[in-house]
Amino acid sequence: MTALRILAAGPGVTLQDGGRHGYLRFGVTAAGPMDRLAFATANAAAGAKRNATAIEVSLGGLELAADAAVSLAVAGGAFRIELAGRPLPSAAVATLEPGQKLAIRPGDAGAWCYVAVAGRIDVPNMLGSTATHTRSGLGGISGRALAAGDVLPFAEPRTIEPKLATLDAHWLARAGTTIRVVLGPQDDYFTKAAIAAFLAGPWTLSARSDRMAYLLEGERLAHAKGFNIVSDGIAFGAIQVPGDGQPVVLMADRQPTGGYPKIANVIGADLGKIAQLRPGTQISFAAVTIEEAVAARRAEALALERPIPREPLMRTEFPSEFLLGLNLVDGVIADDAADEGA
Amino acid sequence: MTVPYPRYLDAGEAALVVEFGETADPAVNAQVRALDEAILSLTLEGVRETVPTYRSLMIHYDPLLLARKNLVAAIEQIEAAHPKPREPKALWMLPCCYAPEFAEDLFRIAELTKLKPERVVALHSGATYRVYMYGFAPGFCYLGGVPDALKISRREKVRPPHPANAVLLGGGLTLVSTFAMPTGWYVIGRTPERMFAPTRAPIFLVEIGDALKFEPVDAATFAALDARAAAGEIVAKRKPLR
Numbered sequence: 057m058t059a060l061r062i063l064a065a066g067p068g069v070t071l072q073d074g075g076r077h078g079y080l081r082f083g084v085t086a087a088g089p090m091d092r093l094a095f096a097t098a099n100a101a102a103g104a105k106r107n108a109t110a111i112e113v114s115l116g117g118l119e120l121a122a123d124a125a126v127s128l129a130v131a132g133g134a135f136r137i138e139l140a141g142r143p144l145p146s147a148a149v150a151t152l153e154p155g156q157k158l159a160i161r162p163g164d165a166g167a168w169c170y171v172a173v174a175g176r177i178d179v180p181n182m183l184g185s186t187a188t189h190t191r192s193g194l195g196g197i198s199g200r201a202l203a204a205g206d207v208l209p210f211a212e213p214r215t216i217e218p219k220l221a222t223l224d225a226h227w228l229a230r231a232g233t234t235i236r237v238v239l240g241p242q243d244d245y246f247t248k249a250a251i252a253a254f255l256a257g258p259w260t261l262s263a264r265s266d267r268m269a270y271l272l273e274g275e276r277l278a279h280a281k282g283f284n285i286v287s288d289g290i291a292f293g294a295i296q297v298p299g300d301g302q303p304v305v306l307m308a309d310r311q312p313t314g315g316y317p318k319i320a321n322v323i324g325a326d327l328g329k330i331a332q333l334r335p336g337t338q339i340s341f342a343a344v345t346i347e348e349a350v351a352a353r354r355a356e357a358l359a360l361e362r363p364i365p366r367e368p369l370m371r372t373e374f375p376s377e378f379l380l381g382l383n384l385v386d387g388v389i390a391d392d393a394a395d396e397g398a
Numbered sequence: 399m400t401v402p403y404p405r406y407l408d409a410g411e412a413a414l415v416v417e418f419g420e421t422a423d424p425a426v427n428a429q430v431r432a433l434d435e436a437i438l439s440l441t442l443e444g445v446r447e448t449v450p451t452y453r454s455l456m457i458h459y460d461p462l463l464l465a466r467k468n469l470v471a472a473i474e475q476i477e478a479a480h481p482k483p484r485e486p487k488a489l490w491m492l493p494c495c496y497a498p499e500f501a502e503d504l505f506r507i508a509e510l511t512k513l514k515p516e517r518v519v520a521l522h523s524g525a526t527y528r529v530y531m532y533g534f535a536p537g538f539c540y541l542g543g544v545p546d547a548l549k550i551s552r553r554e555k556v557r558p559p560h561p562a563n564a565v566l567l568g569g570g571l572t573l574v575s576t577f578a579m580p581t582g583w584y585v586i587g588r589t590p591e592r593m594f595a596p597t598r599a600p601i602f603l604v605e606i607g608d609a610l611k612f613e614p615v616d617a618a619t620f621a622a623l624d625a626r627a628a629a630g631e632i633v634a635k636r637k638p639l640r
Contacts, residue, residue: 080449080458082594082602083532083539083576182596192536192577194596241407241415286422287533289449289456291413313451313533321410349411350461357462 066116074107133166537594
């Protein structure tokens with residue numbers, strides 16, 4: 057068995073698959089990726105199953121190496137990717153030769169980045185999933201975040217052609233800081249003025265945010281009917297407002313039930329967008345209808361229905377200006393563009 | 399103000415909350431469980447999973463496979479038949495040690511209820527509970543059916559972490575915990591049983607709707623049972639009711 061070796065991992069780097077589904081009714085958190093679209097993009101680019109186990113890289117960054125030649129796909133926020141010291145685009149296929157190092161560090165934007173593998177990261181399923189939930193100690197490696205020295209057993213490693221490529225995953229470039237929500241289920245616990253204030257913001261994403269919850273700071277929201285409700289279910293993106301009037305967006309590691317009124321829920325198509333925002337970012341919300349939310353979800357699902365366009369990156373020590381002068385790269389791009397049009 | 403129930407509330411476009419009331423009332427919870435059982439038996443394409451809580455059912459669904467209006471129509475059809483939840487399949491006898499070192503808050507509960515500690519234990523272990531819901535953490539089990547004399551509020555302030563498998567009381571409920579954590583409930587005892595054991599079959603000991611009683615055991619018995627439970631054995635007794 058070959059392996060991926062973790063050389064360095066900042067806090068909050070975990071293994072995630074599509075999530076631990078079917079056990080919410082037993083109090084089990086689903087976990088899974090913070091940015092589901094970026095996760096699915098990385099897996100698709102690596103030729104892996106849609107919900108295959110991948111590494112979710114936090115702002116803490118990651119360095120890894122492989123024992124055998126293997127291709128990886130990276131997608132997510134605008135992270136800085138380096139293969140054996142060579143910079144790569146933030147959405148790319150990279151093929152590691154044994155001993156080469158892939159380094160991923162936070163770049164200009166984005167909070168999460170996914171490393172998917174051509175092959176299979178072979179860690180045990182717990183309740184049908186490898187998704188790491190550190191609070192209950194389930195999934196991944198012993199239910200914890202990855203750390204330097206970890207060895208991830210790796211089955212069926214493959215390399216894919218082209219060995220180095222940039223991915224055109226333009227759907228991951230989500231512009232703006234307005235997050236669409238569907239109001240409810242407990243918007244009747246708030247006055248009209250409070251709902252308007254909630255939507256308008258601005259809210260500042262707190263540095264205390266994590267995989268469980270994104271905490272928002274801004275003008276205190278007033279409750280109309282108190283802030284205790286009898287606990288009920290919590291969906292991904294639920295925005296609950298506890299007694300301090302500061303909204304909390306419940307994310308991938310949320311508990312399945314809770315007892316604060318939920319003023320709104322982030323729509324599925326904007327979950328990845330809010331997940332990728334960094335602490336300190338100012339955001340506002342826009343209320344949409346269920347129909348609009350479903351249409352946005354449908355549009356998002358289309359992104360991965362076709363193969364992800366990719367352009368080979370020439371494997372050379374020559375500077376890119378020199379290559380451009382030779383017209384080599386142009387030719388390659390033209391071929392690739394012709395394929396796309398076909 | 400009277401609200402017509404059930405209410406259909408959206409938690410985004412991929413989860414529907416069907417609410418039967420505002421309070422944790424046994425009759426309301428029975429409606430939740432009845433709908434949960436009925437919707438699961440339909441195996442509707444697009445229904446991903448359901449989460450029964452005291453007074454509502456959350457249905458997680460894929461709106462690209464199942465339109466909201468079709469989901470609501472299916473629920474209305476179920477509700478038109480006034481379904482009743484199944485009778486409990488089983489009565490679980492769960493060992494519980496009420497010795498002072500395991501029941502850290504027993505004297506405080508006695509003060510609050512103006513009962514002798516022995517009376518608190520007799521009442522708590524004499525009642526038959528129903529499993530209302532899980533929540534909070536894997537296997538963390540919420541039981542309804544607490545005798546009126548033991549219905550005390552939750553703590554005003556969260557207490558330091560209780561040990562794993564602590565049995566808790568407060569807010570009109572009794573609970574069986576699975577992980578050590580700070581809590582707003584009172585610790586009334588501890589069970590050697592594991593309500594959640596990811597490498598055991600079954601992983602979760604009891605089903606929502608099951609009946610459960612606590613069987614008092616002394617500290618020595620607790621230690622023996624705890625060792626057996628740690629080795630993967632189920633030490634609670636299950637009596638089939640049907």
